[in-house]
Amino acid sequence: MTDAFIYDHVRTPRGRGRPDGSLHEISSVRLAQQVLAALAERNALDTALIDDVIMGCAQPVGEQGGNIARAAALLAGYAESVAGQQVHRFCASALEAVNAAAAQIMTGQHDAAIGGGVESMSRTAMGADSGAWSADPWVAYHNYFAPQGIGADLIATLDGFSRADVDGFAVESQRRAAHAWQNHHFDKSVVPVRDVAGDVVLDRDEFMRPDTTLEGLGKLQPSFVAMGQGGFDTVALHKYPQIEAINHVHTGGNSSGIVDGSAGVLLGNREFGLKIGKKPRGRIKAFVSMGSEPTIMLSAPVPTTQKLLKRCGMQTKDIDLFEINEAFAAVVLRYIRALDLDPGKVNANGGAIAMGHPLGATGAIILGTALDELERRDLNCALITLCAGNGLGTATIIERV
């Protein structure tokens, strides 16, 4: 099997996913364009060497629909020969895109490809693409669909995580993210987003609240009480009848932020590196996607990680750093507890609770963050994973070369 090497990666800063967010004026395709342009420019790429651009996007409708990857590649001035495709695996879309690009290279069918993702949540709202699973009433009813917030609170209830536990995790995420920015951990991979005049509209993650305290978080109202009372608690209890009631602990403060952003990872075989005159920074070692119980929705990272490690003949101790998307605090707390991990190795630079989760782009962002941190600490191996809609999970192991 051919090695799929990582040659570079970049991401945009994450803008608040609201009309007052700095990236709200930038369309999704222009976010993705700037990522692709940066990869080409930083590496002085002959883009004709790229076989495919694969972009994750979790709401591929409207301006994000119709294969945004191809549109962005053309807009970025890539050669017409570069193919493009869009991947939808909910929140794991961008990691899936990276894996798909790696697979093209590993199977020897392509020499180089870019995997990444884009999501402008301020412009294409979460839920805009609806879909059969959640909005076809027959399907939703018979599959016991419940929104992800209910699943997050369900995990907290099942595992006994209190409001203080999840808030405490959120404070730590904020602290780590602030620390990482202060110490320039993200500098080499974040490319500022510019407007049509060429002026920078955003060069830092603007969602962060480094002054977050436990007391402040404790004042926030739980977000999913009304939704639960509207019937979804009952739906969830039908799947988890051993629970008396769901403890609604998640708030806007301990859940991932709604933001805009994009990211891309440049992958290729060894010959590609020689052609562009770059040394590989890392290698995609292995990856897997799998499904788990869909009502709780967010519990796949643990079994997905176990499946992947088993296939690689590895154990958790063989992994130097973990990046698990901070969809909700309880998702990460469960992951750390179930796999008995050292919390210091997990999301070392903070995560989506502090910096935001641009749904279809996050997988590529946190893969890049993991690679940068491996290099900074001179470690070897990282595992990146995300929970995704409908009980899906994706995980990837990267290692330095």
Add this chain to the structure above:
Amino acid sequence: MQTLTVEVDAAGIALVTFDDPTKPMNVVSPQWMDEFIAAIEQIATDPRIVGAILTSSKPAFMAGADLKYILGLAGGKISSAEAYKFSQKPSVAMHRRLETCGKPFVAAINGLALGGGYELALACHYRVIVDDAKAVVGLPEVTVGLLPGSGGTQRLPRMIGVEQSLAVLLEGKKVAPAEALKLCMVDAVVPATALLDTARQWLLKSPDPVRAWDKKSYRGGGGLLNPAIVQVMTFQPAIIAARTQYNYPAPIAILDCIFEGTLLPFDKALKVESKYFAHLLCGSVARNLIRTTFVNKGEAMKLARRPQGVPKSAVKTLGVLGAGMMGSGVAHVAAAAGIAVVLLDSSAELAEKGKAATVKLLAKAVERGQKTRAAADEILARIRTTADYADLSSCDLVVEAVFEDPAVKAGVTDKAEAAMPQGGIFASNTSTLPITGLAKASSRPTQFIGLHFFSPVERMPLVEVIVGADTSKATLAKSLDFVAQLKMTPILVNDSRGFYTSRVFQTFIHEGMRMLEDGVAPALIENAAKFAGFPVGPLALVDEVTVELPWKITGETAAALGAQFVKPCAYDVMRRMVEELQRPGKQYGKGFYDYPEGGVKRLWSGLSQAFPVAAAQPSVDEIKKRFLYIQALETARCLEEGVLTHPADGDVGSLLAWGFPSWTGGTLSLIDSVGVGAFVADCTRMASLYGARFSPSAWLAGRAERGDAFY
């Protein structure tokens, strides 16, 4: 034609008047359909006719389907293909033909139009309704497990919008004219005298006989490309799940009809609707609901068990002994039914206190606009309070609702009978004490009977009529007449400890408490009961009445039965909760639940130490079965022993007395739905796991062998 007439006037307007001579209300019967289809053809093809008005000469416009007829088709009696055709006939040959024949039709809705009646109105090109609050319109099919299968799920959302149609379609909400006009369910509300003229005037304006959805320009709802539809279709399934606990297939089928159907051209949409209709008609839930909640309940209210040959009677003056909650409730419903009431307690103050409860309830009803002040005052004027037994001298019937103690009851029986007229009936409202035993205190035991009302009497429509060993046929007939006067539903029960309802209901709470001892997780017990369709979990329920109550009843039973007493399965759990753990129930602030002040009750955290939770937990389905089957078995025993004389009493009683889930059709319909053979086999299996109480009797096993269903 027998069910309708067609008259054509000089202007070419056909007046179709529905008038089925064999029925009190016009219903969608096979004969009416055939005749109406012929009438539509006549109107469509006669060149002199320019349009038609549909109305009824009965007080109601049309009441919908003939449910007795539908019951003959439901639950697998006809195939799915036949059920589809059954729906397509009125849907296509009647309503669609009428709608698309090129001539305008007006529904002149002179009274209530429900189900098929309102569907017909929907198919018309214009709807004018009489300005009368009783003339409600709606599609209540969902309440009997069906859907409006003649275009109702398609025309209503297209006419008034998907969101507005939900309460009407999914909850069967009935809408009075003023609100119907607001919702666009009708086009005009006019006084009765102007009804036909309004219809005629509209027709004379040469209206467009093509519905909006049949025009090329029509744009549908957009399905999931429309955010408003996404909202509805994402949240409604959960609302339905919470309301039905996944036990009733109709609401989600209706929602899917709306979802699928509104994306399709109209004729295809009608096919989708008919397919879902067939799906529902062939299932057991619609059959169970129709049979028990409509047909059998209706027959009970018409006094199906009344002995023949006894002249019809009416109570003019009722005596009520004991002005506690039950006594004052009985006094209230009787007074509301126009009966003079003498409400007696040991002191005039206590009697007056009982009446005060009714004063309060009626004040609330007036406040809510459910009653006028004058009507409330009339009711109150009928209740005379007293402490003097001599005031019972004019009472045709006396209901005793004093403390559940045979000696106390014997005392009041004696005093009352001394004052009552010779022919008067004495009824005990006891919920557990055998009537034959209480009748021993009576000087005229043939006139002694049990009338077991349920609390709160104003809201619980059932009366368990208990016939003692000496109760005469005339006493039974007159007592049933009295229940009918109250507009309540009687079931006939022969005397037995706990009669029927208390005896079977007890098995539910005992089974629930027993599960703790079996190591079932407390939340699982409570959830499984709710998932099965019980309004409240057994532990919460026992907390409400206190564990002391079933524990006391157990003690009384032990004392009464002596050597024959068999410990109920929850004996030790009750004993420990009351005596050892001292958590007797809600009123003490601690029972199976904790009751934090100002907070939400939560299962007592110590429960899992007191009753250790097993490592392996049973499935929800298994627990549901334990709840449902133990009650079904006990009901079957009641039928076997002659405590019940007819399965219908068991079914109707179980739904109305303690909220046995209606999707089952009741305790005995449940056995039929499972299949007697499969039920007996499963009970035998459960007996080996949980104890002999699950062993089916030889009588029931014999029925299983013969394939002898209850219906």
